Amino acid sequence: MLKVKRNDKCPCGSGKKYKKCCLTDPVKEAEILRAASMAHTHEEIYQIITKPIDIYKLKVQLISIRLEEIETEVSRTILMEGNDTLYDFHLRIQRAFNWDNDHMFSFYLSNKLSDRASEYSANPIGEHLVSMYGKPAKSAYDGQLRDLGLSKGKKFLYLFDYRDELLHSVTVEEIREKKSDDKNLAKIINRIGDAPPQYDYYEDDETDYEYRLLHK
Numbered sequence: 001m002l003k004v005k006r007n008d009k010c011p012c013g014s015g016k017k018y019k020k021c022c023l024t025d026p027v028k029e030a031e032i033l034r035a036a037s038m039a040h041t042h043e044e045i046y047q048i049i050t051k052p053i054d055i056y057k058l059k060v061q062l063i064s065i066r067l068e069e070i071e072t073e074v075s076r077t078i079l080m081e082g083n084d085t086l087y088d089f090h091l092r093i094q095r096a097f098n099w100d101n102d103h104m105f106s107f108y109l110s111n112k113l114s115d116r117a118s119e120y121s122a123n124p125i126g127e128h129l130v131s132m133y134g135k136p137a138k139s140a141y142d143g144q145l146r147d148l149g150l151s152k153g154k155k156f157l158y159l160f161d162y163r164d165e166l167l168h169s170v171t172v173e174e175i176r177e178k179k180s181d182d183k184n185l186a187k188i189i190n191r192i193g194d195a196p197p198q199y200d201y202y203e204d205d206e207t208d209y210e211y212r213l214l215h216k
Contacts, residue, residue, distance in 0.1 A: 002036045011045035054082040056145050057174035060093055064167045074193035082146030087126045096188050097195045103161035109148060111155045
């Protein structure tokens with residue numbers, strides 16, 4: 001990681017010292033630190049932080065619940081910005097499918113379920129604790145889409161709720177540069193099928209009744 005010292009000229013190109021420029025703004029400082037982690041020179045930092053934000057068109061398809069396959073297509077296509085995190089994406093999926101955001105989740109970028117090396121996880125409020133396998137994976141809260149090496153056609157998995165296992169396939173349908181007239185990007189641009197109930201309870205099933213009481 002390239003070290004930007006307080007008295008260095010700010011890599012943003014303002015001509016001011018870093019301590020009197022981006023270091024005073026937490027958002028700008030975070031951008032500088034992100035760029036510095038990938039750069040070898042201040043010029044490279046400038047190139048990274050001035051690169052336009054890309055828009056990601058992501059199709060999320062529900063493929064199984066409680067290990068039972070979904071026979072008809074249930075999918076949502078969502079627009080995200082490159083500086084959104086996987087936690088932001090998780091929240092967008094929750095709204096798109098009308099799931100209750102009350103369980104931990106994992107993304108597997110290798111498209112292989114349970115692949116620890118490619119896993120990003122978090123709990124419902126974005127805290128990075130442990131995944132379903134115990135040891136902490138990478139943090140979904142810190143993983144920005146633009147830093148994940150995604151490309152058009154890339155597929156990966158999203159697993160929500162380690163008990164009931166709501167498993168989704170994610171496909172990167174398009175990556176394009178953000179335009180000045182792009183408005184209201186926080187939206188679902190396509191819906192196919194109705195999402196099934198998240199919880200399938202039976203009134204005469206004592207186990208499910210107790211589970212429902214615990215999750216009021």
